[in-house]
Amino acid sequence: MEATNHLKASLVAAIALANTFGSAWRHGRRSPEPTVTAVQDVLRLTTRQAVGVEVEAYAPGGRRLYDALSCLPAGDVDAAVEVVNALLRSTKAAPQLTRHEDAPWHLHFGDPGVATGWIAEFATATAMLLGSGDVHRLRRCEAARCEDLFLDATRNRSQRFCSTACQNRTKVAAHRARST
Numbered sequence: 001m002e003a004t005n006h007l008k009a010s011l012v013a014a015i016a017l018a019n020t021f022g023s024a025w026r027h028g029r030r031s032p033e034p035t036v037t038a039v040q041d042v043l044r045l046t047t048r049q050a051v052g053v054e055v056e057a058y059a060p061g062g063r064r065l066y067d068a069l070s071c072l073p074a075g076d077v078d079a080a081v082e083v084v085n086a087l088l089r090s091t092k093a094a095p096q097l098t099r100h101e102d103a104p105w106h107l108h109f110g111d112p113g114v115a116t117g118w119i120a121e122f123a124t125a126t127a128m129l130l131g132s133g134d135v136h137r138l139r140r141c142e143a144a145r146c147e148d149l150f151l152d153a154t155r156n157r158s159q160r161f162c163s164t165a166c167q168n169r170t171k172v173a174a175h176r177a178r179s180t
């Protein structure tokens with residue numbers, strides 16, 4: 001169903017925004033300061049609309065989402081719920097059918113023209129995760145110097161790294177450790 005796919009895409013974007021503002025280390029490097037392009041790349045995961053972006057407007061929400069999602073790998077769903085409920089309240093997330101230009105009617109949980117609207121959207125997508133059986137699929141990358149969170153997409157729940165880059169990095173390091 002389209003509506004569900006839309007929320008799934010918003011969850012992927014929510015995790016990406018959380019990593020953008022919350023991870024101090026990503027893929028082996030110190031995280032760069034988030035840029036307009038970085039935030040726009042995140043939004044492009046869930047909308048085709050061009051959105052004007054001020055980075056500072058996304059920073060507090062992005063960090064809150066990271067705080068919430070970070071509780072999940074340790075199994076502390078209650079703590080995540082507290083943060084997400086607060087975000088839902090402060091952003092006044094509410095379902096609203098919206099239509100931009102020639103796109104069909106679809107559901108948004110905040111005004112897609114402003115940062116608060118997107119944080120409302122991402123908080124809603126995260127709330128759906130917290131209320132589902134998939135909540136245990138949220139993981140933290142196990143590679144050194146990477147704090148990115150990701151959704152384990154494997155059937156047997158065996159994904160340990162956020163990306164093949166981190167997986168390869170870890171393999172090379174293990175190999176080097178063995179051969180010296």
Ligand SMILES: [Zn+2]
Pocket residue numbers: 047098100106108112
């Ligand atoms: Zn839309």
Ligand SMILES: [Zn+2]
Pocket residue numbers: 026027141142143146147148161162163166
């Ligand atoms: Zn990683």
